Amino acid sequence: MSTQKKVLVTGGAGYIGSHVCKALHANGHIPIVFDNLSTGHERFVKWGPLHLGDITNPDDLNDAFAKRHPDLVMHFAASAYVRESVADPMKYYVNNCLGSLRLLDAMQCHGVKHIVVSSTCAVYGDCKSLPIDESTPKDPQSPYGRSKLFVEQALRDLGNASDLKWVALRYFNAAGSDPDLEIGEDHTPETHIIPLAIQAALGMAPALQIFGDDFDTPDGTAIRDYVHVNDLATAHVNAMTYLENGGASSAFNLGTGTGTSIKDILDTIKRLSGHDVPHSVTARSPGDVPALYASATRANRYLDWTPTQSSLDNIIKTALNWYRHHRTGKG
Ligand SMILES: NC(=O)c1ccc[n+]([C@@H]2O[C@H](COP(=O)([O-])OP(=O)(O)OC[C@H]3O[C@@H](n4cnc5c(N)ncnc54)[C@H](O)[C@@H]3O)[C@@H](O)[C@H]2O)c1
């Protein structure tokens, strides 16, 4: 374990950021959440102080760095709805690109040298060759994906021109919840398949719409690589140690290497909850790709990271428990 660090966690009141805060605290560090609560929740900030602020506002950032003196930054704050980004690209370029640049500028002004950043498999686009490794060509299909690729490119340029050291973690599909039920997934609106399918099964949401069942996949439904949020959290703690030990700035995929279809998800929810997932099949979503799954060999080698909580059963079980305990449903 590294010595205690103060970590400024932008977006730490959100789904993934709050799970990382819990892991940082468990490893003896102090997470300082910097969040504007636009999609996050004050009740998810449990393991350190909340500093209210907006990453697009230089005064807010300056105030946080001046008062909190963080040793490093973990950067989750972003707008993260693929479909919304197509309808409102400016929101994504301002929040994700400008906001990240302002954050990097504040780090430079305050002499903070290390940052771990949330990136996404959306930087790759429609890949013909699977699994996807980090050398796979980048061809993002949405303003969201392009905004995240821009941030990675800015990190590379700034790192080349200064002593900034960075790690970008390209998550595949984050899923599951804290097994202790202290925090969980709570997006409004919810767009992700696993929460929507569970909510439909528990009678908390309308029937699930499956966006296409005629993909070129074994059962016709889309395949993704679902990785448990606690495995993502461990990767962040490991990335921090990697940078501290002088690791080179780099991007890493975080996925399990296993493809899971929507039908697999529905079958597992039925088996673990005892409820069918009411659903209908509608048209494919524009730009939706048939199959994506990662090779995380580099994260395994350099970050000493192996997912241990990402079996589909564990992802569905922890997510089911979260919705049963925190919402009104049949459970
Ligand atoms: N959920 C996924 O499957 C997934 C996959 C790949 C990448 N990501 C990335 O991971 C990160 C976290 O995603 P999440 O699912 O936890 O999202 P989330 O919406 O739950 O969390 C985002 C947090 O950032 C805060 N925020 C947004 N804009 C801000 C601003 N301008 N200033 C300060 N705070 C701001 C929100 O209030 C929220 O607390 C994002 O960068 C997202 O792009 C998520």
Ligand SMILES: O=c1ccn([C@@H]2O[C@H](COP(=O)(O)OP(=O)(O)O[C@H]3O[C@H](CO)[C@H](O)[C@H](O)[C@H]3O)[C@@H](O)[C@H]2O)c(=O)[nH]1
């Ligand atoms: O109601 C729904 C919601 C989703 N899907 C389908 O289920 C699959 C998974 O969808 P998610 O919305 O759960 O995840 P995505 O793969 O679309 O998006 C994820 O990966 C993206 C990169 O491609 C971004 O990083 C994003 O933040 C992250 O959630 C997709 O084929 C989608 O079309 C449905 O059929 N019905």
